[in-house]
Amino acid sequence: MNYTTVGVDIAKNVMQMHWIDPDTGEVVNRSIKRTAFLEHFVNRTPCLIGMEACGGAQHWARALTKMGHQVKLMPAKFVKAFNIGNKNDPADTRAIWMAAQMPRKSVAVKTEGQQAVLAMHRMRQQLVKFRTMQINSLRGLLTEYGEVMGKARSALNKAIPDVLARLSERLPAMLIDTLREQWKGLTKLDEQIVEIERRLQTWMKEDKASRAIAQIPGVGLLSATAAVATMGDPGSFKSGREFAAWLGLVPGQTGTGGKVQLLGISKRGDTYLRTLLIHGARSVLCNTKQPGIWLEQLKKRRPLKVAAVALANKMARIIWAILAHDRPYSKDHVSIKPA
Known part of the structure; x- marks a missing residue:
């Protein structure tokens, strides 16, 4: 289905919208009162609505999703790259409209x-x-x-x-x-x-999901509840690696001319959950009595802080696998890729 993309810049009292009319090709940049915002979308055909993931965005995203629209929440840092020139409401809304059409992992809409x-x-x-x-x-x-x-x-x-x-x-x-x-x-x-x-x-x-991932070594009360609430729908991630990258637990990259250099962790995504997972991984490294072969070799090859981030990355992948496939945690589980 072809969705008409609508960029929305939400605010306390006045919402700014930007879209291109599919019939006439007219560029529309219109402001609307907060009280009439939902009424505007009630009778519209389903749209792809792009918004910055800021205060109140989750509320509007839930309301618009119930009407049959598709909502894409984006970090403000990602939208900023599309705002060229002066900063005002029409320019910001046009930047949101452009960013909504770019392929990028969106912020999960939470219940x-x-x-x-x-x-x-x-x-x-x-x-x-x-x-x-x-x-x-x-x-x-x-x-x-x-x-x-x-x-x-x-x-x-x-x-x-x-x-x-x-x-x-x-x-x-x-x-x-x-x-x-x-x-x-x-x-x-x-x-x-x-x-x-x-x-x-x-x-x-x-909560069944929180209890399931709390069985993972290094995942306690805070990590389990925060992970379930932050992730939203596990099906929105293609793999555990994508979830770990979304949390900023993968190396950043820089390079040119075909030469790519890996840096430290990117620190993108949710800082709070990433911090909890790294603290939990550090606790496992320092206190576990049965670390396993992978963890023992990792501690020999890498410094403690690097090993903690690597283990936190693995924990994030396990969390996604448990929630996405609805299976209990198994210490001896071996992942086998399909042929």
């Missing part, structure tokens, strides 16, 4: 349940960030008064009661009370993080 899980991950990540900032802030403030403590959280908890007791003899009470409140606030952040992890654990018990 509301998958997006809810990712929202839990984002909130947990933010709380961990706040906790780290709070610890560093306390250590830095106390250093100004000659009190130096170790970096670990345990070192802070062990030393700060005596530190505050000593400083209370020569510093204002208002400062000592505020420092003590900030220190006790760390416990509240711990409780919120634990509560989010408990809710994710409950969700994983009810």
Whole structure:
């Protein structure tokens, strides 16, 4: 079926659209109010709608897909290459329209349940960030008064009661009370993080896909739930290698004149999930008692960090294979290519 390609630049109040009328060949670049956006596509024949994967794009993609349209979400970095000249809404929409017609892996359209899980991950990540900032802030403030403590959280908890007791003899009470409140606030952040992890654990018990990939060594609660929610539909990837490349776990390339040089990992795709997989791979490298022949040889040939990325790449491929083929994890499974 030949789809009419429509580029859409979404915003808070006004949407900009760009397409070419298939009957007259007229180039249409039109703005439309947010409230009338879905009404515009209700009676249109199915279209290929290209949008940047930005805030609100998943909501509009789900709504347009229900109407029978095909939606292609693209990273803003990919669309930027097609915007030549000044930056304004019509130019941005024309760039989106052009990018939608180029062959490239699109961002998966997620269900509301998958997006809810990712929202839990984002909130947990933010709380961990706040906790780290709070610890560093306390250590830095106390250093100004000659009190130096170790970096670990345990070192802070062990030393700060005596530190505050000593400083209370020569510093204002208002400062000592505020420092003590900030220190006790760390416990509240711990409780919120634990509560989010408990809710994710409950969700994983009810989700078959998350339970299946959690059996992979190095894949725990966070990695399993984030992988299922981030991937969306496993069938949208042709192979495990494509999924690993989508996460940025493959080498970047540079070259000319037929000579191609491999660089470090490309770091494209989802930074959060890639980080979780690499941390899990590092844990396997350092703690596993039965590494297997492949892993033992890899550790001998490559540095630890390179081996961790290679193992994370393999873990990503296994995750895709389990979800795409709906089979349980098997440590002794041997992949056989069809003849």
